[in-house]
Amino acid sequence: MEKQSPGTKPVFAGRSFRVDYEGLSAHNRYSEDGETIRYEIVSGPYAGASGEARCQWRQVGDGVYAISWQEADGATVVHLDDFAQGRSLAYFTAADMSFHRMQGPLTALAAD
Template sequence: MSMHDKTLLPTFAGRSFQVEYEGLSAHNVYSADARSVRYAIVSGPYAGASGEAACQWQQIADDVYVISWQEADGATVVHVDDFTAGHSQAFFTATNLTFYRMQGPLTELAPQESAL
């Protein structure tokens, strides 16, 4: 798949994933067209935050994508997710302007496991 061919859907389209970072865990459910994400922070200081946001993505290597969105409360999120290796790196700016750099495992959720 060409990195520049947006007519093909990314690996994560229509799928749900859990990310586990030190002190924070979240569920991300991507729409079938990969244009939006439903998110829920399930543990950590922002537990209970959830919503849906438009997202943008760019493939940067085989099965590795940069995915970004702005949450309902104004927080911004950028992920670099390797869906083959099961690894996520995230950069998150909270509404109080605290900036987080996080990394950890990325695992697919069965539909009934999602907190959404």
Template sequence: MSTPLPLFAGRRFRVSYDGLAADNHYSADGRHVQYAIVSGPYAGARGAADCQWQAIAEGVYAISWQEADGATVVHVDDFGNGCSLAWFTASDGSFHRMQGTLQPLPHD
């Protein structure tokens, strides 16, 4: 029995927090993310990473990844209600807790 694909697989989303926004593009299998910070102190940072996810409730997922520079990211994203909680440790060791909105973006 195979695990069903997550709701976000093959889709793009913008997460917007107070002082930071990022675009996340998830692979069709839900195992990889391409990210681009579009505003805030880390604007211009971009890359790709393997990600892992766990369904928490209908439309709600915990998603985590580690970026090439060592930064770690954990999201709890509620795709049904457009809400995102995120925690990340930047490569400089600073720790950030954020909450904000989650919006689908058009396909490329």
């Protein structure tokens, strides 16, 4: 993995995105420093779930980032997001311990 320099911001910092997976869509809004995510599930079995969490990220390629966080209910999320190509892979363990592997398009949302 590529090393991050102190103070380096990821390409997604301060931006918002929609991810559309089979059966689930979400809006992810990242803080200006890229260290916090606000998420909202907008469709699918978890629709209405939302919150904010600290996230960790690592750049793994040109425009490609591994991003992970844990939600307040204990759910864990890992994304491998390709912001250059607009694709997302996500691995999600829900609070009920069900495990989901998802992939789909990643689309920038208009500024809030």
